[in-house]
Amino acid sequence: MADDGLLTGYEKEDAELWLWDDLPELHMEVGYRINRLLHFERSKYQEISVAETAAFGRMLVLDGVPQVTEKDGYIYNEMISHIGLLTHPAPQHVAMIGGGDCGPSREAVKYPGIKQIDVVEIDPRVTTVSRMWFNPNQTLEDDPRITISHEDGALWIQKQQERIDVLLVDRSDPYGPAAVLYSRAFYKHIYTSLSYDGVAVFQSGSPFFDMKGLKRTRERLRALFPIVRTYLTTIPSFPGGIWSFTVASKRHDPLTASFDKLPLETRYINASIAKASFELPENIRAALR
Known part of the structure; x- marks a missing residue:
């Protein structure tokens, strides 16, 4: 598993891990609290991770951007x-x-x-x-x-x-x-x-x-x-x-x-x-x- 500091969008805040989806064109960020980082790799095309979120269960993340979640x-x-x-x-x-x-x-x-x-x-x-x-x-x-x-x-x-x-x-x-x-x-x-x-x-x-x-x-x-x-x-x-x-x-x-x-x-x-x-x-x- 890679060090958390190397993952796009992930940030440690006190004892909690968060994923922040940065939307500069919208002048906002959306944050998801992460219970566990389940998978991480860098493919030929992008950074791929799977995180267990507090609100939406497992989430597929590409280059720090949420794609699909277990719950919705x-x-x-x-x-x-x-x-x-x-x-x-x-x-x-x-x-x-x-x-x-x-x-x-x-x-x-x-x-x-x-x-x-x-x-x-x-x-x-x-x-x-x-x-x-x-x-x-x-x-x-x-x-x-x-x-x-x-x-x-x-x-x-x-x-x-x-x-x-x-x-x-x-x-x-x-x-x-x-x-x-x-x-x-x-x-x-x-x-x-x-x-x-x-x-x-x-x-x-x-x-x-x-x-x-x-x-x-x-x-x-x-x-x-x-x-x-x-x-x-x-x-x-x-x-x-x-x-x-x-x-x-x-x-x-x-x-x-x-x-x-x-x-x-x-x-x-x-x-x-x-x-x-x-x-x-x-x-x-x-x-x-």
Whole structure:
């Protein structure tokens, strides 16, 4: 185990260990008290740690930034996955960029009609560490539909031409290597990778702290797709708690999707929540207009 002083974001305060998520663009920090540091390593791409937090249980941390937690990670995974999987009436080929913890793929395997699930994660150590600390069962390993590719998603998507029915883009914040996943060129590659009636879902950030980023995402998608819809959910461990996702579709409108076909094995989302998530507060509606 590395010395605590070498870990990005971790600080000793008296006898307590804290993880501070520094958000300079928001002029704030978010602190999480750490009970134990369970795992630490430096991969080819980043610093990877797993911490047992006082409030959210185990937390996956990349370069000092929280990614997913034991207590509320299922909310994020269900909300980024099922909306798109049900917007398309009969998806057969599903792909995910990012999501090395394989959370979205665990939701996709609940649909028997899906024939192929591609998971593209640039860092193989994220997948290994996530399986070790978050997903010890063999569900994913035993499902022949899943293929995990450890390569750059921005390059991988350029090789896909009208193949994908539903694409889930589980991207990190728009800084550093992930910045390309917010570019106009990337959105164009997304469009050409989708089948004639394909659907894509993007993590699109906090509508409270980063409305500018959400508006930019929608603007760039609306230049390509005839249908673009934003929906919200509440994720307690995320800054501000309220988070947005944006659907871009070539043909199918999520507002008319059959959410009653939702699988029974969910912990957060149900048909009513899926429909209501598109009902935006007036301040957000006004800002997006």
